[in-house]
Amino acid sequence: MKFYNNVLELIGRTPLVRVNHITRQHKIKATILAKMESLNPGYSVKDRIGVSMIDWAEREGVLKKGGTIIEATSGNTGIGLALTAAVRGYKCIFVLTDKVSIEKNRYLKALGADVVVCPAAAKPGTPDHYVETAKRIAHETPSSFYPDQYNHPANPAAHYATTGPEIWEATDGRITHFVAGIGTGGTISGTGRYLKEKNPAIKVIGADPYGSIFKTYKESGRVPEPLPYLVEGIGQSLPVGNADMKAIDEVINVSDRDSFEYARQLSRREGIFCGGSTGTNFAAALKVAETLDENAVVVFIVCDTGEHYLTKFHSDEWLKEKLLLEPQRITASLIAETKNGSSPAELVFVRPDETVSEALAKMNGHGVTQLPVIEEGRSVGSVRESGLLTKLLADRGLLEAKVGDIMDKSFPVVEMDTSLNEIKSKLQRNPAVLIEDFKRITGIITRADVLDLPG
Ligand SMILES: Cc1ncc(COP(=O)(O)O)c(C=O)c1O
Numbered sequence: 406m407k408f409y410n411n412v413l414e415l416i417g418r419t420p421l422v423r424v425n426h427i428t429r430q431h432k433i434k435a436t437i438l439a440k441m442e443s444l445n446p447g448y449s450v451k452d453r454i455g456v457s458m459i460d461w462a463e464r465e466g467v468l469k470k471g472g473t474i475i476e477a478t479s480g481n482t483g484i485g486l487a488l489t490a491a492v493r494g495y496k497c498i499f500v501l502t503d504k505v506s507i508e509k510n511r512y513l514k515a516l517g518a519d520v521v522v523c524p525a526a527a528k529p530g531t532p533d534h535y536v537e538t539a540k541r542i543a544h545e546t547p548s549s550f551y552p553d554q555y556n557h558p559a560n561p562a563a564h565y566a567t568t569g570p571e572i573w574e575a576t577d578g579r580i581t582h583f584v585a586g587i588g589t590g591g592t593i594s595g596t597g598r599y600l601k602e603k604n605p606a607i608k609v610i611g612a613d614p615y616g617s618i619f620k621t622y623k624e625s626g627r628v629p630e631p632l633p634y635l636v637e638g639i640g641q642s643l644p645v646g647n648a649d650m651k652a653i654d655e656v657i658n659v660s661d662r663d664s665f666e667y668a669r670q671l672s673r674r675e676g677i678f679c680g681g682s683t684g685t686n687f688a689a690a691l692k693v694a695e696t697l698d699e700n701a702v703v704v705f706i707v708c709d710t711g712e713h714y715l716t717k718f719h720s721d722e723w724l725k726e727k728l729l730l731e732p733q734r735i736t737a738s739l740i741a742e743t744k745n746g747s748s749p750a751e752l753v754f755v756r757p758d759e760t761v762s763e764a765l766a767k768m769n770g771h772g773v774t775q776l777p778v779i780e781e782g783r784s785v786g787s788v789r790e791s792g793l794l795t796k797l798l799a800d801r802g803l804l805e806a807k808v809g810d811i812m813d814k815s816f817p818v819v820e821m822d823t824s825l826n827e828i829k830s831k832l833q834r835n836p837a838v839l840i841e842d843f844k845r846i847t848g849i850i851t852r853a854d855v856l857d858l859p860g
Contacts, residue, residue: 455485569599590648757809
């Protein structure tokens with residue numbers, strides 16, 4: 406029989422996969438390889454340190470049968486710890502910030518962990534900060550182990566012992582550049598140290614979100630004022646113990662927009678379904694590779710799976726809300742679906758045989774100033790509050806007139822996939838456009854609905 410004794414034996418030995426279409430499009434001569442950490446049993450690079458930190462605690466006698474593991478995490482370390490805890494019978498409490506995706510939060514609970522959520526805006530060192538909260542809970546919980554992934558030596562040690570050798574062997578020692586994000590710094594420091602020992606000419610490059618401190622810190626030793634960004638799991642507002650800046654040659658900043666765009670491209674065009682920090686790494690890898698020749702081999706880390714972010718940047722609705730979707734990808738159906746929060750709005754309209762007074766009551770009731778006139782799913786005209794009131798001033802008797810007898814021409818009709826630019830141009834000459842799907846009018850877009858959209 407061929408089987409593994411438990412899921413922990415599946416951790417590591419992840420493959421390298423070449424990126425093809427995107428590198429060709431960018432005229433890259435170097436080979437760019439993705440280290441598929443998303444194929445670990447907990448779908449991230451952090452499975453490796455979940456086991457290594459718990460192994461350490463068991464060896465040192467810090468964690469005993471029935472003990473509780475408590476950690477501050479952006480989710481993936483929690484998942485790695487929870488996998489090991491499930492197999493070995495420990496309890497877990499994880500402290501996240503409210504920036505962490507709901508998928509990771511629920512995943513942790515599904516693995517049996519308790520989850521506490523803190524505000525991402527809390528400053529380091531203040532009682533509400535997620536790290537301080539985890540420390541406090543650990544202090545108050547008997548038989549607890551607080552790994553502290555930001556400082557625990559078993560974190561970079563796991564990558565020194567496994568990730569580094571795997572990359573070295575899989576590339577036959579031909580790797581020239583290694584690119585990874587810096588969260589705790591464990592991946593980049595441990596892997597980077599191993600690779601540089603093998604060949605000091607290998608360049609280790611940190612991919613860092615704009616707003617994080619690492620680029621300025623590496624280049625000047627100064628810690629700048631951090632700014633918020635949306636990518637999860639990487640970047641810091643203060644230096645951390647496991648981010649060994651000596652193991653890193655260069656830090657490249659990447660915007661949220663590029664991180665998400667490249668994560669989506671890796672998924673769509675290469676089938677490498679990944680999270681936002683992978684997009685950050687890949688954007689930096691492309692930048693590095695621009696000037697390299699065909700002898701160069703650039704390896705970047707695929708930190709985790711895109712499944713953790715299906716309600717975030719892998720959804721057009723979320724990107725649109727964050728003003729991160731390119732204008733050409735914002736379509737009529739997306740605008741209509743997302744205009745009133747997340748629930749698709751019901752179309753309000755009048756029929757031609759309704760009276761002017763009924764039309765005015767509808768406008769009033771729904772807080773709108775115009776209505777399409779619809780008959781059997783088709784648009785036959787339109788009415789506007791201002792126009793009706795002007796006509797009523799001249800002849801009050803029109804209140805009982807039929808809408809069909811006094812209506813103006815129909816608003817323009819567009820298809821579901823009509824672009825934002827075309828819709829905006831129509832809205833310059835008309836107060837609203839209607840959306841048609843399978844020959845029926847299903848939605849309306851007014852000027853107010855596109856005001857805040859880019860383009
Ligand atoms: C999604 C994601 N990417 C990257 C990282 C960074 O890895 P490291 O902490 O080893 O620097 C993390 C760490 O939490 C993460 O959750």
